[in-house]
Amino acid sequence: MSEPLETIKFSAEEAGRIVRQSYGAIVPQGMGVAKSLYDPDEIAWLPVSVTMYALGLGNPIRYANLQPGETVLDVGCGAGIDTFIAARKVGPTSRVIGLDMTPEMxxxxxANQKILGLTNVEFRAGKMEQIPLEDTSVDVIISNGVINLSAEKGQTFRELYRVLKPGGRLVFSDSVVNGQLPRSVLDSEAAFAG
Ligand SMILES: C[S@@+](CC[C@H](N)C(=O)[O-])C[C@H]1O[C@@H](n2cnc3c(N)ncnc32)[C@H](O)[C@@H]1O
Structure with missing residues (x-):
């Protein structure tokens, strides 16, 4: 039988502090991430204050089959790139909620929502481990590069399923480790924050 893998030892409080410090201080990243993850027509309408803060690892919306009228939750929305793309897809009569725990994000x-004038979007402060939404209130959850930042992944998935309606969809992009990382990486705050 193989040995269980060693994992991070950050507490939920430490993980929260690291995330807030790292993402609170983040600077514009250039267009590289946005251009590599999205089709040109998905992002052409967005200001650079959105696209230069694209920090995701994939394009969950491409697989989410969003439909007009659906309520969508973007977990760890950052500066809002997927929130805004989702809002355009589901249309003005629906509701898209961006959730993030970092005040600067x-x-x-x-600020980006004001520039875009989107009225079907709202941003909420909160953690994915304690989502400030009612049970069974969301049709689709998307998340891009965020769940790996939870020190309590079991609790996070319980929360995601709690807020999803029966038959709802969860579509996320994230990093997966296949094998044992060295202790020096597991203990590194910079590696944890990505
Ligand atoms: C890698 S960025 C991705 C941002 C965005 N999804 C994108 O694609 O550009 C991670 C985001 O998740 C947020 N975050 C990290 N841990 C979180 C948590 N426990 N609850 C809510 N948001 C969290 C961070 O503040 C940051 O904005």
């Missing part, structure tokens, strides 16, 4: 996301 929410400030950017809200």
């Amino acid at each position: 929410l400030e950017r996301a809200r």
